[in-house]
Amino acid sequence: MGGVTVAVVQFGGSNCDRDAVRALRQLGVDAERVWHADGLPDDADGIVLPGGFSYGDYLRAGAMAARAPVMEEVRAAADEGIPVIGICNGAQIGSESGLTPGAFTTNASARFQCEPVHLRVERADTPWTAAYDEGDVIEVPIAHGEGRFEIGEDAHTDLVADDRVLFRYCDADGNVTDAANPNGSTDNVAGVLGERETVAVLMPHPERATLPDLGRSTDGAGILTAFA
Amino acid sequence: MTAYTATVTVRLKRGVLDPEAETTQQALERLGFELDGLRSADRFEVDLDAADADEAAARADEMAERLLANPTIHDYDVAVTER
Numbered sequence: 001m002g003g004v005t006v007a008v009v010q011f012g013g014s015n016c017d018r019d020a021v022r023a024l025r026q027l028g029v030d031a032e033r034v035w036h037a038d039g040l041p042d043d044a045d046g047i048v049l050p051g052g053f054s055y056g057d058y059l060r061a062g063a064m065a066a067r068a069p070v071m072e073e074v075r076a077a078a079d080e081g082i083p084v085i086g087i088c089n090g091a092q093i094g095s096e097s098g099l100t101p102g103a104f105t106t107n108a109s110a111r112f113q114c115e116p117v118h119l120r121v122e123r124a125d126t127p128w129t130a131a132y133d134e135g136d137v138i139e140v141p142i143a144h145g146e147g148r149f150e151i152g153e154d155a156h157t158d159l160v161a162d163d164r165v166l167f168r169y170c171d172a173d174g175n176v177t178d179a180a181n182p183n184g185s186t187d188n189v190a191g192v193l194g195e196r197e198t199v200a201v202l203m204p205h206p207e208r209a210t211l212p213d214l215g216r217s218t219d220g221a222g223i224l225t226a227f228a
Numbered sequence: 229m230t231a232y233t234a235t236v237t238v239r240l241k242r243g244v245l246d247p248e249a250e251t252t253q254q255a256l257e258r259l260g261f262e263l264d265g266l267r268s269a270d271r272f273e274v275d276l277d278a279a280d281a282d283e284a285a286a287r288a289d290e291m292a293e294r295l296l297a298n299p300t301i302h303d304y305d306v307a308v309t310e311r
Contacts, residue, residue: 059295059296060298063295063298067294067295095300096298102300103298103300103301105244105301106246106247106248107247108245108247109247110247110248110250110251148245150244150300150301151300152300155300184245184247
Protein backbone atom coordinates (compact mmCIF):
# COMPACT_ATOMS: atom_id res chain seq x y z
CA MET A 1 0.00 0.00 0.00
CA GLY A 2 2.37 2.67 -1.25
CA GLY A 3 -0.26 5.39 -1.05
CA VAL A 4 -0.64 5.32 2.69
CA THR A 5 -0.04 8.71 4.25
CA VAL A 6 0.59 8.71 7.94
CA ALA A 7 -0.02 11.96 9.80
CA VAL A 8 2.42 12.52 12.64
CA VAL A 9 0.62 15.07 14.78
CA GLN A 10 2.93 17.74 16.14
CA PHE A 11 1.88 19.62 19.25
CA GLY A 12 3.76 22.46 20.89
CA GLY A 13 6.52 20.61 22.70
CA SER A 14 6.45 17.42 20.65
CA ASN A 15 10.03 16.41 19.94
CA CYS A 16 9.92 12.94 18.41
CA ASP A 17 7.80 13.92 15.43
CA ARG A 18 10.73 14.11 12.99
CA ASP A 19 12.09 10.82 14.28
CA ALA A 20 8.76 9.14 13.66
CA VAL A 21 8.52 10.52 10.12
CA ARG A 22 12.05 9.42 9.35
CA ALA A 23 11.53 5.94 10.77
CA LEU A 24 8.33 5.51 8.78
CA ARG A 25 9.97 6.68 5.56
CA GLN A 26 12.77 4.21 6.21
CA LEU A 27 10.07 1.55 6.07
CA GLY A 28 8.73 2.92 2.82
CA VAL A 29 5.71 4.57 4.44
CA ASP A 30 4.69 8.00 3.24
CA ALA A 31 4.56 10.09 6.41
CA GLU A 32 4.34 13.77 7.13
CA ARG A 33 4.28 16.04 10.12
CA VAL A 34 0.97 17.76 10.72
CA TRP A 35 0.72 20.78 13.01
CA HIS A 36 -2.16 20.07 15.36
CA ALA A 37 -3.91 23.38 14.73
CA ASP A 38 -4.06 22.64 10.99
CA GLY A 39 -6.14 19.54 11.60
CA LEU A 40 -5.73 16.14 10.02
CA PRO A 41 -5.27 15.94 6.25
CA ASP A 42 -8.19 14.33 4.44
CA ASP A 43 -6.00 11.57 3.09
CA ALA A 44 -4.53 10.47 6.42
CA ASP A 45 -4.58 6.68 6.45
CA GLY A 46 -2.76 6.44 9.75
CA ILE A 47 -1.97 8.62 12.73
CA VAL A 48 1.02 8.81 15.05
CA LEU A 49 0.88 10.77 18.30
CA PRO A 50 4.62 11.27 18.81
CA GLY A 51 6.75 11.62 21.89
CA GLY A 52 7.90 14.79 23.53
CA PHE A 53 6.74 17.13 26.24
CA SER A 54 3.61 18.66 24.80
CA TYR A 55 2.67 21.83 26.64
CA GLY A 56 5.50 21.30 29.08
CA ASP A 57 3.64 18.40 30.73
CA TYR A 58 1.49 21.06 32.42
CA LEU A 59 -1.08 19.62 34.82
CA ARG A 60 -0.22 16.04 33.80
CA ALA A 61 1.80 14.67 30.89
CA GLY A 62 -0.46 14.72 27.86
CA ALA A 63 -3.36 16.43 29.62
CA MET A 64 -3.33 19.58 27.52
CA ALA A 65 -2.74 17.97 24.13
CA ALA A 66 -5.48 15.45 24.88
CA ARG A 67 -7.96 18.34 24.97
CA ALA A 68 -6.71 19.98 21.75
CA PRO A 69 -9.39 20.13 19.03
CA VAL A 70 -7.39 17.87 16.71
CA MET A 71 -7.97 15.04 19.15
CA GLU A 72 -11.66 15.05 18.25
CA GLU A 73 -10.55 14.34 14.68
CA VAL A 74 -8.17 11.65 15.90
CA ARG A 75 -10.97 10.04 17.88
CA ALA A 76 -13.29 10.12 14.87
CA ALA A 77 -10.57 8.60 12.68
CA ALA A 78 -9.91 5.92 15.27
CA ASP A 79 -13.61 5.09 15.36
CA GLU A 80 -13.50 4.60 11.59
CA GLY A 81 -10.75 2.06 11.98
CA ILE A 82 -7.83 4.24 10.91
CA PRO A 83 -4.73 2.99 12.75
CA VAL A 84 -3.62 5.27 15.58
CA ILE A 85 -0.55 4.77 17.72
CA GLY A 86 0.60 6.91 20.63
CA ILE A 87 4.26 6.72 21.56
CA CYS A 88 5.60 7.97 24.90
CA ASN A 89 4.05 11.43 25.28
CA GLY A 90 1.67 10.27 22.58
CA ALA A 91 0.73 7.37 24.84
CA GLN A 92 0.07 9.78 27.66
CA ILE A 93 -2.06 11.87 25.31
CA GLY A 94 -3.90 8.74 24.18
CA SER A 95 -4.74 7.67 27.70
CA GLU A 96 -5.60 11.21 28.82
CA SER A 97 -8.00 11.50 25.89
CA GLY A 98 -9.66 8.19 26.65
CA LEU A 99 -8.50 6.48 23.45
CA THR A 100 -6.94 3.77 25.59
CA PRO A 101 -7.53 2.58 29.16
CA GLY A 102 -5.45 3.47 32.21
CA ALA A 103 -3.08 6.32 32.96
CA PHE A 104 0.66 6.93 32.78
CA THR A 105 2.04 8.72 35.80
CA THR A 106 5.25 9.42 37.70
CA ASN A 107 7.84 6.64 37.55
CA ALA A 108 8.21 4.73 40.82
CA SER A 109 11.80 5.97 40.90
CA ALA A 110 10.57 9.59 40.67
CA ARG A 111 13.28 10.01 38.04
CA PHE A 112 13.38 10.50 34.30
CA GLN A 113 14.65 7.24 32.83
CA CYS A 114 16.33 6.87 29.45
CA GLU A 115 17.45 3.32 28.84
CA PRO A 116 16.90 0.27 26.64
CA VAL A 117 14.26 -2.15 27.89
CA HIS A 118 12.91 -5.49 26.79
CA LEU A 119 9.29 -5.99 25.90
CA ARG A 120 7.34 -9.19 25.60
CA VAL A 121 4.87 -9.23 22.74
CA GLU A 122 1.63 -10.29 24.39
CA ARG A 123 -0.50 -10.32 21.25
CA ALA A 124 0.70 -11.02 17.74
CA ASP A 125 -2.72 -10.76 16.10
CA THR A 126 -2.85 -6.96 15.94
CA PRO A 127 -1.59 -4.68 13.17
CA TRP A 128 1.12 -3.43 15.53
CA THR A 129 2.54 -6.85 16.24
CA ALA A 130 1.85 -8.85 13.09
CA ALA A 131 5.61 -8.83 12.45
CA TYR A 132 6.22 -10.76 15.67
CA ASP A 133 5.14 -13.95 17.31
CA GLU A 134 3.38 -13.95 20.65
CA GLY A 135 6.01 -14.20 23.36
CA ASP A 136 8.73 -12.60 21.25
CA VAL A 137 11.13 -10.37 23.17
CA ILE A 138 12.11 -7.07 21.57
CA GLU A 139 14.53 -4.38 22.70
CA VAL A 140 13.28 -0.82 22.46
CA PRO A 141 14.35 2.25 24.46
CA ILE A 142 12.30 4.20 26.96
CA ALA A 143 12.76 7.88 27.76
CA HIS A 144 10.19 9.12 30.24
CA GLY A 145 9.55 10.44 33.71
CA GLU A 146 5.86 9.59 33.77
CA GLY A 147 5.52 6.12 32.35
CA ARG A 148 4.16 4.13 35.26
CA PHE A 149 0.99 2.49 34.04
CA GLU A 150 -1.80 2.77 36.57
CA ILE A 151 -5.30 1.44 36.26
CA GLY A 152 -7.88 0.65 38.91
CA GLU A 153 -8.13 -2.91 40.13
CA ASP A 154 -11.44 -3.63 38.40
CA ALA A 155 -10.31 -1.96 35.20
CA HIS A 156 -7.11 -4.00 35.30
CA THR A 157 -9.12 -7.19 35.58
CA ASP A 158 -11.13 -6.11 32.55
CA LEU A 159 -7.98 -5.14 30.66
CA VAL A 160 -6.49 -8.59 31.12
CA ALA A 161 -9.78 -10.39 30.51
CA ASP A 162 -10.24 -8.45 27.27
CA ASP A 163 -6.66 -9.26 26.26
CA ARG A 164 -5.80 -5.62 25.66
CA VAL A 165 -2.25 -5.71 27.02
CA LEU A 166 -0.02 -5.42 23.97
CA PHE A 167 3.46 -5.32 25.57
CA ARG A 168 4.87 -6.05 29.00
CA TYR A 169 8.29 -5.12 30.34
CA CYS A 170 10.38 -8.25 30.70
CA ASP A 171 13.97 -9.39 31.00
CA ALA A 172 16.07 -10.46 28.01
CA ASP A 173 14.65 -13.96 28.30
CA GLY A 174 11.04 -12.82 28.32
CA ASN A 175 10.40 -13.22 32.03
CA VAL A 176 7.99 -10.60 33.32
CA THR A 177 9.55 -9.70 36.65
CA ASP A 178 9.66 -6.76 39.06
CA ALA A 179 13.36 -6.35 38.29
CA ALA A 180 12.56 -5.90 34.60
CA ASN A 181 9.86 -3.32 35.32
CA PRO A 182 11.62 0.02 34.82
CA ASN A 183 8.97 2.34 36.20
CA GLY A 184 6.67 0.42 38.54
CA SER A 185 3.94 -0.11 35.96
CA THR A 186 1.00 -2.17 37.12
CA ASP A 187 1.42 -5.73 35.85
CA ASN A 188 4.53 -4.59 33.91
CA VAL A 189 2.24 -3.07 31.28
CA ALA A 190 4.20 -1.10 28.67
CA GLY A 191 1.53 -0.78 25.98
CA VAL A 192 -2.20 -1.35 25.62
CA LEU A 193 -4.85 -1.50 22.95
CA GLY A 194 -7.87 0.76 22.67
CA GLU A 195 -11.37 -0.47 22.00
CA ARG A 196 -10.21 -1.42 18.54
CA GLU A 197 -7.03 -3.30 17.86
CA THR A 198 -6.13 -0.55 15.40
CA VAL A 199 -5.58 1.83 18.34
CA ALA A 200 -2.58 1.33 20.59
CA VAL A 201 -0.29 3.25 22.91
CA LEU A 202 3.08 2.38 24.37
CA MET A 203 5.68 4.22 26.42
CA PRO A 204 8.80 2.79 24.70
CA HIS A 205 9.99 4.33 21.44
CA PRO A 206 9.81 2.04 18.40
CA GLU A 207 10.91 4.91 16.16
CA ARG A 208 14.20 5.00 18.06
CA ALA A 209 14.74 1.33 17.30
CA THR A 210 14.05 1.35 13.57
CA LEU A 211 16.91 3.05 11.72
CA PRO A 212 19.86 0.64 11.47
CA ASP A 213 22.38 3.46 11.90
CA LEU A 214 20.87 4.80 15.10
CA GLY A 215 21.58 2.22 17.72
CA ARG A 216 21.85 -1.36 18.56
CA SER A 217 18.29 -2.46 17.93
CA THR A 218 15.91 -2.29 15.01
CA ASP A 219 13.33 -4.35 16.86
CA GLY A 220 10.83 -1.49 16.87
CA ALA A 221 10.46 -1.45 13.10
CA GLY A 222 7.92 -4.27 13.30
CA ILE A 223 5.53 -2.04 15.22
CA LEU A 224 5.67 0.75 12.65
CA THR A 225 5.27 -1.64 9.74
CA ALA A 226 1.62 -1.66 10.74
CA PHE A 227 1.43 1.39 8.48
CA ALA A 228 3.25 -0.20 5.56
CA MET B 229 -25.32 36.25 39.76
CA THR B 230 -22.93 35.95 42.64
CA ALA B 231 -19.13 35.85 42.56
CA TYR B 232 -17.70 32.62 43.91
CA THR B 233 -14.37 30.93 44.29
CA ALA B 234 -14.55 27.19 43.79
CA THR B 235 -11.58 25.40 45.30
CA VAL B 236 -10.90 22.07 43.62
CA THR B 237 -8.51 19.77 45.46
CA VAL B 238 -7.13 16.89 43.43
CA ARG B 239 -5.24 14.09 45.16
CA LEU B 240 -4.09 10.62 44.28
CA LYS B 241 -6.45 7.85 45.25
CA ARG B 242 -5.45 5.98 48.37
CA GLY B 243 -3.09 3.22 47.44
CA VAL B 244 -1.71 4.88 44.33
CA LEU B 245 2.04 5.27 44.69
CA ASP B 246 3.20 8.88 45.00
CA PRO B 247 6.96 8.89 44.33
CA GLU B 248 7.20 12.67 44.53
CA ALA B 249 5.58 12.72 47.98
CA GLU B 250 7.91 9.94 49.12
CA THR B 251 10.90 11.89 47.89
CA THR B 252 9.64 15.01 49.61
CA GLN B 253 9.15 13.11 52.85
CA GLN B 254 12.70 11.78 52.64
CA ALA B 255 14.00 15.31 52.13
CA LEU B 256 12.11 16.52 55.19
CA GLU B 257 13.56 13.65 57.19
CA ARG B 258 17.03 14.57 56.03
CA LEU B 259 16.36 18.01 57.41
CA GLY B 260 15.68 16.41 60.77
CA PHE B 261 11.87 16.46 60.81
CA GLU B 262 10.00 13.48 62.20
CA LEU B 263 6.86 12.55 60.31
CA ASP B 264 4.73 9.45 59.78
CA GLY B 265 3.62 10.20 56.27
CA LEU B 266 3.15 12.86 53.64
CA ARG B 267 0.64 13.22 50.85
CA SER B 268 0.60 15.91 48.22
CA ALA B 269 -2.38 17.37 46.42
CA ASP B 270 -3.08 19.92 43.73
CA ARG B 271 -5.37 22.79 44.61
CA PHE B 272 -7.09 24.90 41.96
CA GLU B 273 -8.92 28.09 42.87
CA VAL B 274 -11.49 28.90 40.21
CA ASP B 275 -13.17 32.29 40.24
CA LEU B 276 -16.58 32.24 38.59
CA ASP B 277 -19.99 33.87 38.65
CA ALA B 278 -23.00 31.64 39.22
CA ALA B 279 -26.66 31.88 40.20
CA ASP B 280 -25.98 30.09 43.46
CA ALA B 281 -23.36 28.01 45.23
CA ASP B 282 -24.79 24.76 43.90
CA GLU B 283 -24.38 25.89 40.32
CA ALA B 284 -20.83 27.07 41.03
CA ALA B 285 -20.02 23.71 42.58
CA ALA B 286 -21.57 21.81 39.69
CA ARG B 287 -19.48 23.71 37.17
CA ALA B 288 -16.28 23.22 39.15
CA ASP B 289 -17.16 19.55 39.47
CA GLU B 290 -17.39 19.22 35.70
CA MET B 291 -14.03 21.00 35.33
CA ALA B 292 -12.51 18.42 37.64
CA GLU B 293 -14.14 15.54 35.76
CA ARG B 294 -13.06 16.73 32.35
CA LEU B 295 -9.59 18.13 32.99
CA LEU B 296 -8.33 18.94 36.46
CA ALA B 297 -8.41 15.35 37.70
CA ASN B 298 -7.74 12.06 35.98
CA PRO B 299 -10.40 9.72 37.37
CA THR B 300 -8.16 6.69 36.86
CA ILE B 301 -5.75 7.84 39.55
CA HIS B 302 -7.34 10.82 41.31
CA ASP B 303 -10.05 11.69 43.79
CA TYR B 304 -11.13 15.28 44.11
CA ASP B 305 -13.39 17.51 46.12
CA VAL B 306 -14.91 20.90 45.53
CA ALA B 307 -15.55 23.66 48.06
CA VAL B 308 -17.32 26.90 47.15
CA THR B 309 -17.09 30.25 48.91
CA GLU B 310 -18.38 33.70 48.00
CA ARG B 311 -15.70 36.12 47.01
